Amino acid sequence: MSPRITVVCGSGGVGKTTTSAAIGLAAARAGERVLVVTVDPARRLAQALGAGEIGHEPVSIECDGPGTLQVSMLDTKAGWDSLIRRHARDAATAERILRNPLYDNITSRFVDSHDYIAMEQVNELSGRGDLDLVVIDTPPSRNALDLLDAPRRMREFFGGRLLQWLTLPYRSRVLSLASRPFLQIADRLLGAKFLGDIVEFFTLLQSMEAGFVRRARDVEALLTSERVQFTVVTTAEPAASTEALHLVSELRARRYDVERIVVNRVEPTPGSPAESLPGAPEVASRAQMTHEAPALSALADIRHAHGRRTATAARHAARVSALAAAGARVTVVNESRADVGAGALEEIATVVSRG
Amino acid sequence: MACALALRAAREGRRTLLVEMDAKGSAAASLGIPPAGYEPVVAAENLWVMSMDTENSLREYLRIHLRIPFVTRLGPLASTFDFVADAAPGVREVLAVGKVCWEVREGNYDLVVVDAEASGHIVAQISSPRTIKSLVPRGPLRDQTTWMLDILDDPARTGVVVVTTAEELPVTETGALVVRLRAETRTDVACIVVNGLEPGVGADAAALAADPWFSGLCPEHARSATAAAARAATQEACVPELVTAAPGVPLVRVPVHDATGRGLAELVGGDLP
Numbered sequence: 302m303s304p305r306i307t308v309v310c311g312s313g314g315v316g317k318t319t320t321s322a323a324i325g326l327a328a329a330r331a332g333e334r335v336l337v338v339t340v341d342p343a344r345r346l347a348q349a350l351g352a353g354e355i356g357h358e359p360v361s362i363e364c365d366g367p368g369t370l371q372v373s374m375l376d377t378k379a380g381w382d383s384l385i386r387r388h389a390r391d392a393a394t395a396e397r398i399l400r401n402p403l404y405d406n407i408t409s410r411f412v413d414s415h416d417y418i419a420m421e422q423v424n425e426l427s428g429r430g431d432l433d434l435v436v437i438d439t440p441p442s443r444n445a446l447d448l449l450d451a452p453r454r455m456r457e458f459f460g461g462r463l464l465q466w467l468t469l470p471y472r473s474r475v476l477s478l479a480s481r482p483f484l485q486i487a488d489r490l491l492g493a494k495f496l497g498d499i500v501e502f503f504t505l506l507q508s509m510e511a512g513f514v515r516r517a518r519d520v521e522a523l524l525t526s527e528r529v530q531f532t533v534v535t536t537a538e539p540a541a542s543t544e545a546l547h548l549v550s551e552l553r554a555r556r557y558d559v560e561r562i563v564v565n566r567v568e569p570t571p572g573s574p575a576e577s578l579p580g581a582p583e584v585a586s587r588a589q590m591t592h593e594a595p596a597l598s599a600l601a602d603i604r605h606a607h608g609r610r611t612a613t614a615a616r617h618a619a620r621v622s623a624l625a626a627a628g629a630r631v632t633v634v635n636e637s638r639a640d641v642g643a644g645a646l647e648e649i650a651t652v653v654s655r656g
Numbered sequence: 657m658a659c660a661l662a663l664r665a666a667r668e669g670r671r672t673l674l675v676e677m678d679a680k681g682s683a684a685a686s687l688g689i690p691p692a693g694y695e696p697v698v699a700a701e702n703l704w705v706m707s708m709d710t711e712n713s714l715r716e717y718l719r720i721h722l723r724i725p726f727v728t729r730l731g732p733l734a735s736t737f738d739f740v741a742d743a744a745p746g747v748r749e750v751l752a753v754g755k756v757c758w759e760v761r762e763g764n765y766d767l768v769v770v771d772a773e774a775s776g777h778i779v780a781q782i783s784s785p786r787t788i789k790s791l792v793p794r795g796p797l798r799d800q801t802t803w804m805l806d807i808l809d810d811p812a813r814t815g816v817v818v819v820t821t822a823e824e825l826p827v828t829e830t831g832a833l834v835v836r837l838r839a840e841t842r843t844d845v846a847c848i849v850v851n852g853l854e855p856g857v858g859a860d861a862a863a864l865a866a867d868p869w870f871s872g873l874c875p876e877h878a879r880s881a882t883a884a885a886a887r888a889a890t891q892e893a894c895v896p897e898l899v900t901a902a903p904g905v906p907l908v909r910v911p912v913h914d915a916t917g918r919g920l921a922e923l924v925g926g927d928l929p
Contacts, residue, residue, distance in 0.1 A: 314826055330807075402791065498791075542680070576874035587869060588860075595860045602861035607880035609912070 302529065304336075304432040306423055307560070310439045311534035312544045316565040316634075316645065321438035321532045322372065323649035330366035331654065333433040338422055340375045340440045350646070368433075375440070380418035388512030394505060401502045416440060416451035424520045427528065449524070449555060456517040516549075530560035535616035535624070537567050542624060549627045561630040563653070564621055565645075568614040568636050571607070578604065596646060657849055657910075658771035659686045659817045665874040666703035670766035674699070675756055676707045677781075683771045704765070720758075749784035750801070757804045757905070760813065778816070778833045779833070784809060808843050815846025818905075822850050822891035831901025847906045848898060855911050856888025857881045 309321040318339050325337035336359060347355045350362045350372060359371040359377060382399065389395035398404060419439055426435045433630060506513075531552055535545035545562060552559050584596040625631045634645075634652050662674040662789045673696060676683045684691045684707075694712040696704035741750045759768050764782035785808065792798045808814050816837060820830040834845055839878075857865070862885050864870050871878035898907060 314829075316825075435816065571876040576876055578874055578877060580869070584864060584870075587867070588864065594866075597860060599860035599864045602857040603865060603877050603881045604859050605855075606861075606884035607877045610880040610883060 302430060302433075303427055304429055304435050306427060306435045306437065306523075306529045307532055308423065308437045308439060308524075308529060309532045309534060310548065312541050315536045315541050316649075317534045319645050320532070320563050320565065320649055320653075321436050321597050323646050324434045324532065324653055325370055325372070325434070326350075326362075326364055326646065326650040327654035328434050328436075329362075329364040329368035329370035330650070332367040334369045334431065335371070335436065336426065336427070336429070336432050337370070337372045337436045338375055339372060339437065339438040340419065357410065375419060375422060375438075377418045380421060384418075384421065385509070386515075388509035390508050390535045394508060398502070401498065401505070403498055417455055419515070420452050420520050420524070423529070424516070424523055427523055447530075449552070449557070452517040452520040452524075453651050456514050456521075506538075512611045525556050532561050532563060533559060533629070534563045534565065536565050537620040539620070544621045545624065546627055549629060556564070559629045559634055562624050563632045563634060563649070564624060565634045565649070566636050567617045567621060567633050568610060570614045570618055571611055595620065618622045620638045657817070657851060658769050659683050661817065662703055662767075662769040663687070663700065663714075665767045665769070666700055671764075672703050672767045672769060673759060673765040673902050674703065674705045675768060675770045676705065677758075677771060705834065708752050708755065710748050710751040712754040717751065732882065735918075741806060747784075747788070750788050750797075753808070754800065754804055760807050761803060773878055779836045779840055782816070782837070782843050785793045786841070789867045805842075808841070811844035811846075815844045816851060817846055819849045819851055821852045822894040822898075824894065827894045827897050827901075830839045830898060834902040834905065845902065845905050847908050848893065848902060849908045849910060850898070851910045852912045853891055853909050854884055854887040856885050861885075 303562045307324060309317055309324065311317050321337055321339060325335045329335045339355065347353065350370075352360045352362055352372060354360075355372050355374050357374055357376040359373040362370040362372055364370040374499045385398050386392075389398065396431050416439075419437065423435075423437055426432070426437075429435070506617065533545050533548055533552070542564075549559050578600055581596040581600060584590075584600060585593045588596065590596055621631065621633055632652055634649050658674060662672050666672045674683060674687075676692065677807060684699070684705055687703075687705065689697065689705065692705040692707045694709045696706040699705045756768055756770055756784070759765060785804040789798055789801045789805070805877075818830055818833060820826045830848060835846075837843060837845055843876050861881055865878040865881035865885070895907070
């Protein structure tokens with residue numbers, strides 16, 4: 302049996318990592334064998350889960366339940382290294398790529414490269430027979446969609462004319478570098494040595510084209526299969542929830558299964574908003590104040606605090622209904638005092654397991 | 657926050673350019689104008705808004721620096737651009753940063769405010785001239801990085817304003833960002849803005865909310881006051897972590913608000929660079 306996969310996505314700072322851990326925790330408590338792959342080395346999350354430190358190797362977490370919970374961290378560099386080793390024609394080619402000065406830069410600096418490795422992990426873990434559920438926490442992309450397009454872009458990159466042109470001088474000695482106008486401009490911009498490094502690097506990469514393209518296609522196919530579900534995490538704040546709505550519709554347009562939307566840090570609507578506050582003289586006499594001024598200012602403080610809470614709750618309620626109208630199951634997690642930590646984690650785990 | 661800074665500077669009479677890096681048009685929306693393109697548009701007196709677009713930046717760069725005439729056929733240019741941007745690390749970033757530095761160098765504006773992308777990307781952008789310098793042994797692009805670095809490394813000309821909220825994760829990320837900026841760039845961190853601070857309630861109000869007589873009379877108000885006080889305390893507890901993570905960087909506190917752009921400009925205190 303292959304595991305089900307839940308991909309957790311959303312914009313940065315909405316509690317994605319905590320939510321991923323909470324989904325894993327809830328499933329483990331229900332008796333499943335779960336692996337959570339996080340991208341965020343947040344120490345507090347490790348603490349909240351009761352683990353010392355989370356590294357690239359999976360760590361087992363106590364979950365007071367019949368299932369098991371393991372957590373590991375995504376390792377972009379190691380992911381690339383193993384991809385290169387797998388697809389390279391031979392060990393010598395792999396070594397040449399790994400030693401190219403551009404390699405580290407490309408694997409560590411490109412935002413896209415994290416995205417691609419995260420998606421590659423989905424593929425890698427989908428074959429694990431010893432797991433029931435894999436929860437993938439996704440990197441904070443500038444645009445969460447970059448993540449999903451990463452395999453396609455990787456495929457297009459290899460299949461594209463760009464790489465053909467780029468490696469042309471190496472494949473056909475008849476054409477010199479300078480004979481192509483586009484390379485001429487690039488040459489003037491970057492200098493011949495740098496250009497040479499680039500051409501060598503991509504020529505080596507191109508030798509792995511077939512492997513990469515096949516792999517990227519596998520990942521794309523897997524993402525649309527029924528084994529993979531997406532959870533979109535957001536808060537009820539305007540920027541995050543607008544982004545979440547956009548993300549849901551784009552996911553659907555790609556025929557991915559959006560299983561649920563988790564809305565974190567929602568301020569619940571106050572129970573009885575129509576309360577009448579006591580007057581200042583009453584408060585002053587009760588608190589044995591000699592003047593009414595402190596009573597007045599205390600009442601004003603309270604009125605303002607209540608006004609802020611009511612306004613926030615109303616704003617959040619409107620956002621939650623807008624998200625609910627998107628059609629996916631909406632799970633609302635009320636504002637908790639802890640942001641990341643045992644409190645928030647428990648709260649989300651409980652709410653998520655309720656359905 | 658970037659809008660607020662830009663607006664404030666503009667109101668003080670400085671010619672200000674606001675550059676939106678992520679091309680989502682949110683800065684323009686916040687100022688109540690339609691999304692801006694690569695060509696700056698006027699948003700208010702002394703305030704121009706533009707949206708970064710690396711392809712246009714490359715086009716302009718080629719025209720100005722290499723005297724390559726305006727390329728009318730988009731095809732070859734687009735391919736060249738794709739080539740440059742996809743293949744060469746740091747090039748896409750340096751085109752964006754380069755355009756910003758160019759506007760500074762030319763003195764077209766008194767202040768250029770950049771609404772940067774997510775924190776993970778900003779270090780790559782600011783360090784891109786140095787990346788290029790270390791990878792490209794010679795050539796015009798390398799030469800260009802020298803004056804860019806002069807501007808970026810000068811605390812009198814360039815400063816990073818890091819905006820955060822007083823919550824656990826953002827505070828941790830802010831600390832990590834400042835550490836990375838200091839390790840990987842020589843650009844000055846001008847200040848950290850702590851946004852959305854809950855003002856809380858005074859001691860008298862907290863005592864009143866805790867009084868069973870009062871909370872019996874109006875429980876929701878009491879709850880609101882208690883929650884506000886608790887949140888203010890939680891937020892306040894995060895602040896020392898910011899000070900530890902970024903020693904010597906001034907903190908600017910901005911209370912919670914519903915304001916965007918124009919309204920926020922009024923709220924931002926006087927001690928921003």
